[in-house]
Amino acid sequence: xAMVIQNxxxxxxQFGKPVTLSCSQTLNHNVMYWYQQxxxxxxxxxxHYYDKDFNNEADTPDNFQSRRPNTSFCFLDIRxxxxxxxxxxxxxxxxxxxxxxxxxxxxxxxxx
Amino acid sequence: xxxxxQSPQSMFIQEGEDVSMNxxxxxxxxxxxxxxxxxxxxxxxxxxxxxxxxxxxxxxxTAQFGITRKDSFLNISASIPSDVGIYFCAGPFGNExxxxxxxxxLTIIP
Numbered sequence: 001x002a003m004v005i006q007n008x009x010x011x012x013x014q015f016g017k018p019v020t021l022s023c024s025q026t027l028n029h030n031v032m033y034w035y036q037q038x039x040x041x042x043x044x045x046x047x048h049y050y051d052k053d054f055n056n057e058a059d060t061p062d063n064f065q066s067r068r069p070n071t072s073f074c075f076l077d078i079r080x081x082x083x084x085x086x087x088x089x090x091x092x093x094x095x096x097x098x099x100x101x102x103x104x105x106x107x108x109x110x111x112x
Numbered sequence: 113x114x115x116x117x118q119s120p121q122s123m124f125i126q127e128g129e130d131v132s133m134n135x136x137x138x139x140x141x142x143x144x145x146x147x148x149x150x151x152x153x154x155x156x157x158x159x160x161x162x163x164x165x166x167x168x169x170x171x172x173x174t175a176q177f178g179i180t181r182k183d184s185f186l187n188i189s190a191s192i193p194s195d196v197g198i199y200f201c202a203g204p205f206g207n208e209x210x211x212x213x214x215x216x217x218l219t220i221i222p
Contacts, residue, residue, distance in 0.1 A: 004154075033209075042200060042212035043155070090154050092210075101210055103154035 003027050006091050006104035013081050013111055021076040021107045023091030031097060032074040034066060035090040037106070043090055049074060050097065078109075086111045116201055116213035124219045131188040133216040135201030144177050144184040145202040145210075155200060155212075159186070193220050 004025050013019040023032065031050050035043035047056045049068040063085070065077040078085055091104040118135045125131060135144070143162050147155035159170050161177035161184060168175055174187045188195055201213040 006154075009152075040198075040215070040217070042215055045209055045211075048209065092154075097209065100157065100160070103156070106152070106154045108152065 004091055004093055004102050004104035006089075006107050008107060009105065011107055011109050013078075013109065015083065015111055016080050019078050019081055019109070021078075021089050021091075021109070023074045023076070023104055024072050025074075025091075025093045025102075026072070027093055027095075027102060028071060029093035029095050029102070030071075031094045032068060033092040033094075033101070034064075034074070034076045035092065037088040037090055039087075046076070081109070081111045083111050085109065116203065116211060118199075118201055118213040118216050120216060121214070122217040122219070124221060125191055126221050127191060127193060129191055131191055131195070131218060132185060133199060133218075134183060134185040135213045136183045137203070138182075140181040141184075141203040142181070143203055144175070146173075146175050146184070146186050147200045147202055147212075148197045149200060149215075150197045155202075158199075188218075191218075191220055193222065196220050 007022050033048040034046045036046055037043040045057050046060045046064055047066055063079050068074045088106045088108050090106045092101045094101045115138050145160050146158045148158050149155045159168050159175040164177055164181050165179050166177040172189045177184055198215045198217050200215050202210050
């Protein structure tokens with residue numbers, strides 16, 4: 001059973017055209033994370049929500065925003081995608097900051 | 113910030129061989145995690161280690177939490193084709209966000 005679901009699996013967007021990636025979870029976890037992973041690199045944390053509290057990483061560009069309308073859903077918005085934003089975007093959840101993470105299968109974003 | 117360095121960066125081994133990789137940190141960790149990521153998928157947790165010196169197995173996989181709490185290793189015995197992927201160490205837990213290591217890419221030669 002899929003517990004962290006990311007849609008779509010593949011997304012192609014035009015340079016500069018806003019794009020939204022979605023993540024949903026059936027685990028009722030408090031924390032939801034967004035990671036960016038470029039080819040052959042480790043996942044890099046962009047931000048996380050602890051319940052409704054948004055926590056941005058210091059080096060996350062302003063171009064990246066997030067929304068969490070309810071416990072189950074979290075969205076990643078890229079306001080003006082550049083070629084350098086092409087990457088795999090991974091959503092993860094955990095019950096608490098100190099507990100185990102469950103990852104989704106990711107959305108691979110291509111910018112043309 | 114905390115850095116996790118993995119070695120080797122990549123491995124090419126023949127099917128049936130054993131594999132060993134490690135992860136070192138510039139600071140002490142309270143927990144070590146080992147993940148495997150297959151192409152086009154998210155990371156999947158393989159083994160979690162919670163105590164210095166702990167040795168834990170999961171099938172053909174064995175991982176150990178170093179005594180100094182600054183390193184960990186992962187061994188895979190009798191490798192098979194489906195072991196192909198990138199292996200990441202990660203940590204820490206304890207009110208901290210997950211940081212990933214640099215990864216070890218494993219390729220199996222038939």
